[in-house]
Amino acid sequence: EAGVTQSPTHLIKTRGQQATLRCSPISGHTSVYWYQQALGLGLQFLLWYDEGEERNRGNFPPRFSGRQFPNYSSELNVNALELEDSALYLCASRNYRVAKTEAFFGQGTRLTVV
Amino acid sequence: AQTVTQSQPEMSVQEAETVTLSCTYDTSESNYYLFWYKQPPSRQMILVIRQEAYKQQNATENRFSVNFQKAAKSFSLKISDSQLGDTAMYFCAFMKQGYGGSQGNLIFGKGTKLSVKP
Numbered sequence: 001e002a003g004v005t006q007s008p009t010h011l012i013k014t015r016g017q018q019a020t021l022r023c024s025p026i027s028g029h030t031s032v033y034w035y036q037q038a039l040g041l042g043l044q045f046l047l048w049y050d051e052g053e054e055r056n057r058g059n060f061p062p063r064f065s066g067r068q069f070p071n072y073s074s075e076l077n078v079n080a081l082e083l084e085d086s087a088l089y090l091c092a093s094r095n096y097r098v099a100k101t102e103a104f105f106g107q108g109t110r111l112t113v114v
Numbered sequence: 115a116q117t118v119t120q121s122q123p124e125m126s127v128q129e130a131e132t133v134t135l136s137c138t139y140d141t142s143e144s145n146y147y148l149f150w151y152k153q154p155p156s157r158q159m160i161l162v163i164r165q166e167a168y169k170q171q172n173a174t175e176n177r178f179s180v181n182f183q184k185a186a187k188s189f190s191l192k193i194s195d196s197q198l199g200d201t202a203m204y205f206c207a208f209m210k211q212g213y214g215g216s217q218g219n220l221i222f223g224k225g226t227k228l229s230v231k232p
Contacts, residue, residue: 033220042224043205056219088157092220102149103220105159 002026004093004106012112013081021076021109025093031055032074033094033103034066038087046089049074050096081113116141118208120223127196128231134181135191135226137206145211148182148189153225154202162204165189167211196230203227 005024013019025032034046045058049068063079072093078085088110092103117140127133139148150162165173165182172180177194193200206223 035222043222045219045221048219090159092159102147102161102164104161105151107156107158 004091004104006089006091006106006109008109009107010110010112012114015081015083015113017081019078019081019085019111021078021089021091021111023074023076023091023093023106025072025074025091026104029093029095029104030072031094031096031103032068032072033092034074034076035090035092036060036087037090037108038084043090047076078111083113086111086113116143116208116210116221118206118221118223120204120206120226122226123224124227124229126229126231127193129196129198131196132192132194133196133228135193135204135206135228137189137191137223139187139189139206139208141187141208141210143210147209147211148180149207149209149220150178150180150189150191151205151207151222152200152202153205154199159205163191193228198230198232201228201230 007022031050033048035043036046037043047066048056052068066076068074088108090108092105094103095101119138146167148165152160152162163173163175163178165180172182179192181190203225205225208221
């Protein structure tokens with residue numbers, strides 16, 4: 001069974017540009033979570049989608065947005081990139097309808113803003 | 115809001131020894147889950163162990179076990195017979211049980227970097 005896949009693996013953008021990160025969940029998982037892992041700051045919760053709807057949002061500015069498609073894959077968009085947006089962005093998926101199930105993570109997208 | 119605190123940014127242990135990583139959390143919920151995830155240098159996050167708050171028995175997975183103290187809101191991870199492959203960042207995580215609202219959201223601590231030395 002395929003795990004959570006994220007693309008691209010690495011992304012280099014210039015300050016002010018937009019970045020789009022993609023995540024494909026494990027088959028059957030309806031929930032997708034996005035986290036930002038900046039150096040030394042642990043995992044900061046960004047967004048949580050389930051069945052196409054935004055369920056919760058972390059304490060990030062509106063230029064961080066996303067969506068979930070009917071096949072449960074998800075996109076994270078970061079507009080007006082700033083240098084401090086450089087981080088590892090992790091996506092996780094989970095079967096929200098089944099209690100006690102853990103989230104499974106992808107390998108992340110390393111975003112570098114120059 | 116829930117918070118998860120890992121007070122040890124870095125730890126080291128000799129191969130074959132035992133090490134305990136600390137985690138405390140703050141919540142007003144009574145039904146929730148706690149997790150320990152491992153992130154090796156390859157950066158792939160992997161679940162190590164899971165604890166359901168309604169269970170008094172501490173979870174164990176081979177060399178990994180937890181000490182869950184619900185009243186104290188403490189959830190420590192013990193690694194026995196440490197191996198070089200255990201070198202990684204370890205994250206403690208909290209998730210409310212149930213559906214709707216913010217249930218199902220995973221909140222992480224800042225992590226503990228564990229180095230296993232030969």
